[in-house]
Amino acid sequence: MKRSSCNNRAPYSIRSGYSLLEMMVVISLMGTVMAVLVSILTFCMRTERTFSAEARKMQVTHSLATDLRNDIHRQDWDQIKIDAKDHSLHLAKGITYRWKDHRIWRENNDKEKQQESYWFPKSSEATWSKDDASKMITLQIEMPTRIAAKSKNERKRFRSLTIKAQAERFAVMNKGES
Numbered sequence: 001m002k003r004s005s006c007n008n009r010a011p012y013s014i015r016s017g018y019s020l021l022e023m024m025v026v027i028s029l030m031g032t033v034m035a036v037l038v039s040i041l042t043f044c045m046r047t048e049r050t051f052s053a054e055a056r057k058m059q060v061t062h063s064l065a066t067d068l069r070n071d072i073h074r075q076d077w078d079q080i081k082i083d084a085k086d087h088s089l090h091l092a093k094g095i096t097y098r099w100k101d102h103r104i105w106r107e108n109n110d111k112e113k114q115q116e117s118y119w120f121p122k123s124s125e126a127t128w129s130k131d132d133a134s135k136m137i138t139l140q141i142e143m144p145t146r147i148a149a150k151s152k153n154e155r156k157r158f159r160s161l162t163i164k165a166q167a168e169r170f171a172v173m174n175k176g177e178s
Contacts, residue, residue, distance in 0.1 A: 057120070057143075064104060064118040065163045068139065071095050072165035077135045080167055082128045089128050089137065097139075099126040104139075139163045 071091055072080070079092035087099035094109035102124050108114040120126075121143050129138045142158040 060118050060120070061161060061163075067106060067116075068097065068163055069165040071097075072137050072167055073169040075167050077132075077167040080130065080137060082130050082137075084128075087126065087128070089139075097128075099128075135167045137165050137167065 075091050081090040082088070083090065089097040091097075094107075096105075096107045096109075098105045098107070102120050102122050104118045104120075104126065106116045106118070120141060124141055124143045126139060126141045129140070130136075131138070139162070141161040141163075143161060145157050145159045
């Protein structure tokens, strides 16, 4: 007896491809994974930008504090003048610190004119004060902080930065050494 060619098949069929449903499941899973990865990457980039901006602010603040303290520590108390209208601090030997356009300008007119600037965030404010009893000069800077505002009308919050320096400090230190 001859068998027909239809019955020559193996008892199980060998699959040669994927069904449309399997492909759709895999594509949707890949899309979900990619969406999660993109959101994580965006968050990391935003965080890195925020931290690098904070690091730059800290570096500028440290540099300003060092220069200001070194200049004031060498000064005689009588030679330090604060101009409230001009938002400036005048020291002997032609050194001036001036607050203008959200930055502090350090000008040295001693031998050749030198000018440096220390940048702060926009809408920052700076004030100088002088305490005669302790011979202390104080620079206070109010800087806005970056917080998530729920509405545009929400009040900005500020962080205060205070730099203090005592006049004639190097002279007092040198007297103690001799």
